[in-house]
Amino acid sequence: QKEVEQNSGPLSVPEGAIASLNCTYSDRGSQSFFWYRQYSGKSPELIMSIYSNGDKEDGRFTAQLNKASQYVSLLIRDSQPSDSATYLCAVNYGGSQGNLIFGKGTKLSVKP
Amino acid sequence: EPEVTQTPSHQVTQMGQEVILRCVPISNHLYFYWYRQILGQKVEFLVSFYNNEISEKSEIFDDQFSVERPDGSNFTLKIRSTKLEDSAMYFCASSETNYGYTFGSGTRLTVV
Numbered sequence: 001q002k003e004v005e006q007n008s009g010p011l012s013v014p015e016g017a018i019a020s021l022n023c024t025y026s027d028r029g030s031q032s033f034f035w036y037r038q039y040s041g042k043s044p045e046l047i048m049s050i051y052s053n054g055d056k057e058d059g060r061f062t063a064q065l066n067k068a069s070q071y072v073s074l075l076i077r078d079s080q081p082s083d084s085a086t087y088l089c090a091v092n093y094g095g096s097q098g099n100l101i102f103g104k105g106t107k108l109s110v111k112p
Numbered sequence: 113e114p115e116v117t118q119t120p121s122h123q124v125t126q127m128g129q130e131v132i133l134r135c136v137p138i139s140n141h142l143y144f145y146w147y148r149q150i151l152g153q154k155v156e157f158l159v160s161f162y163n164n165e166i167s168e169k170s171e172i173f174d175d176q177f178s179v180e181r182p183d184g185s186n187f188t189l190k191i192r193s194t195k196l197e198d199s200a201m202y203f204c205a206s207s208e209t210n211y212g213y214t215f216g217s218g219t220r221l222t223v224v
Contacts, residue, residue, distance in 0.1 A: 032211060043203050043215040044155060088155065098143060098207060099168055102155040 002027045004091050006103035014111050019076040021106050023089030026070070032098075033065055035074045036088040038105065044088055048074065079110045114138040118204050118217035124222045128193050133219045135187045135204030144187045145205040145213065146179065148172070155203070161187065194223045 001092065003026040013019045021035075032051050036044035048055045048063040056063045062075040072091075076083055086105040094096055117136040125131050137144050146158040159169040159179055173224065178190045187206075191198055201220050207213030 043218045046212055046214070049212045078204075090155075098209075098213065099145070099157045099160050100155075101157070104154045 002091075002093050002101050004089055004101050006087075006089050006106050008104055009107040010027075010109050011106055012109045012111060013079050015027055015079060015081060016109075017079050019083065019110070021024040021074040021076075021087050021089075021108065023072045023074075023103055024070055025072070025089075025101075027091075027093050028067070028070065028112035030067075030070075030091045030093050033063070033072045034090040034092075034100065035061075035063060035064045035072075036090060036102075037083075038086045038088055040086075044090075044102075047087075058102045080107075081110050081112050084108055084110045114214075116204055116214050118202075118216035118219050121217065122220045122222070124224060125194055127196060127223055131191050131194055131221065132148060133189045133191075133204075133221070135172050135189070135206075135216055137183055137187055137203030137204070138208075138214060139185070141206035141208050141213075143207040143209070143213065144181070145207075146177075146189045147203045147205065147215075148200040148202065149218075150197075151198040156187070184186050191221075194221075196223050199223045 035048045038044045050063040050065045060077045064073045088105045089103040090100040119134045144161040149155045159173045160167045201218045202217045204216040205213040
């Protein structure tokens, strides 16, 4: 059974701080990794994708991938109250059609 | 910015009735997906569709479910005889390649 695990939180950080979100996955055959943001009652919105080991930065967001440890993380710098949402980790296990396995998500709360 | 459109936004149906959920993917996209999210639970893959046929489906996507692309623009999900446990948010998604796709805003299905 392929699994994606996340700490459900809530993770509470003060405005301006760095939020660190973590995700582990079970299958070493995984090829691509995604972070989605989901506001309550809304659809998932793609924030970052990462395919190779190391860091990938996009604005205030940095995704980190360590395939040896089967671990992927998302850092949010200078957190804003508008970043308060549930962050979903999603993994493609090598299926040709890009089907994703999602984690349950980590709820982030950024306090003003 | 192009978006995936889903209708209706909310559908209430009686147990045992058939429902059709509709999606208009982004026009130049080739890969189409349906996911669902039961309240408070993970986003779960249902089915992927490429080149006018199902390319992969999950265990959830049993004989009660079917998908169709009837006219080259719409992409529908039909549930033949709804059960209470089919109550969920259903998300359509599309992608130009098979990575990092865009979700629609979802249809909330309530089976009573």
